[in-house]
Structure formats: C-alpha cells, structure tokens
Amino acid sequence: MxxxxxxxxxxxxxxxxxxxxxxxxxxxxxxxxxxxxxxxxxxxxxxxMMGSPENKTEASGSESPQHLVNIQQFCMGKYPVTQAQWKAVAALPQVNRKLQADPSEFKGDQRPVEQVSWYDAVEFCDRYLS
Incomplete structure (x- = not known):
C-alpha cells in the first residue's frame, strides 16, 4: 500500500x-x-451525523431526521473508471449480467466510461472482485 x-x-x-x-x-x-x-x-x-438538525430553519423535509450513519471499511476508485478499464473488466467472465464492452457515446480510452446503469456498475465491481 x-x-x-x-x-x-x-x-x-x-x-x-x-x-x-x-x-x-x-x-x-x-x-x-x-x-x-x-x-x-x-x-x-x-x-x-447525516441530515439537518430539527432547529435548522432553512432545511428541507428530505434532510430530516438527523441520524448517525456507520460505514464499514471499503475501497473506492481514486479516479473515474476509464473506457479502457471498463473494456478490460467487461472482458472478464460474466457474474450476473452481460456488459457492453464499449457503451460510451464519447469515445476515447482515457475518457470516463458513460452510458452505464447502476446494474452495469454492480456487475463491473462483481467481475473486478471475482
């Protein structure tokens, strides 16, 4: 590390x-x-603590109630996933769903991948971790 x-x-x-x-x-x-x-x-x-305290007058309803959030340790990408990275992981064996190897509209290996769904991102992570 x-x-x-x-x-x-x-x-x-x-x-x-x-x-x-x-x-x-x-x-x-x-x-x-x-x-x-x-x-x-x-x-x-x-x-x-997530959310706004009850006495905050400018807060919207979606910011309440304030509550404690606990997170477990995890890893996150330092940078957005590039199209080259996406292609490399999409070529790995399928875990739950198919992935398009080149889903992005704005092409370029070093550009961020786009035009992917939440479910595609979950499959990307599952393949990366397998």
Missing part, C-alpha cells in the same frame, strides 16, 4: 473555508492486464 496525501476543507454556513486539515489515506494499484491499472483508495470505517 502507498500513501495518498490530501486536504480536508471545512466550510462555514456561507460556504467559505473555515478550517483545513492535511490527511492521508492508503491506496493500491491493481493490474487489470499488462497495460491497464486501477488505483483503489482505502476508505476506513467510521461514523458521521
């Missing part, structure tokens, strides 16, 4: 920076084939 350094920026209610902290996260590079890699960042488990 390698270390990624980044800044966490806290904004005030006016959207202005009020605090900045330097943090680190672990990441690794996965080889999809001899020329294509996927960088994954480790997101550690933790807890946070």
């Amino acid at each position: 390698k270390l990624l350094e980044f800044d966490v920026i806290i904004l005030n209610t006016q959207g202005q920076e009020s605090k900045r902290q330097q943090r680190q996260a672990e990441y690794f590079t996965e080889d999809l084939d001899n020329t294509i890699t996927l960088e994954m960042v480790l997101i550690k488990s933790g807890s946070f």
Whole structure:
C-alpha cells in the first residue's frame, strides 16, 4: 500500500473555508492486464451525523431526521473508471449480467466510461472482485 496525501476543507454556513486539515489515506494499484491499472483508495470505517438538525430553519423535509450513519471499511476508485478499464473488466467472465464492452457515446480510452446503469456498475465491481 502507498500513501495518498490530501486536504480536508471545512466550510462555514456561507460556504467559505473555515478550517483545513492535511490527511492521508492508503491506496493500491491493481493490474487489470499488462497495460491497464486501477488505483483503489482505502476508505476506513467510521461514523458521521447525516441530515439537518430539527432547529435548522432553512432545511428541507428530505434532510430530516438527523441520524448517525456507520460505514464499514471499503475501497473506492481514486479516479473515474476509464473506457479502457471498463473494456478490460467487461472482458472478464460474466457474474450476473452481460456488459457492453464499449457503451460510451464519447469515445476515447482515457475518457470516463458513460452510458452505464447502476446494474452495469454492480456487475463491473462483481467481475473486478471475482
């Protein structure tokens, strides 16, 4: 694992920076084939409060009730999935559903893949993890 350094920026209610902290996260590079890699960042488990407090007057109804959210550790791509990465994983054996190898409208191996559904993304992850 390698270390990624980044800044966490806290904004005030006016959207202005009020605090900045330097943090680190672990990441690794996965080889999809001899020329294509996927960088994954480790997101550690933790807890946070989601939603607006009841006394916040500007909050919409969809922001309530405020509640504690706990997340388990997981990995997330450091960058959006490129069309080349998509093609490499789409060529792996099917887990639950077929994947189009080249679904994007705006072509280019280094461009982000687009025109994929939630179900396609789940299949991509399932194939990558198999």
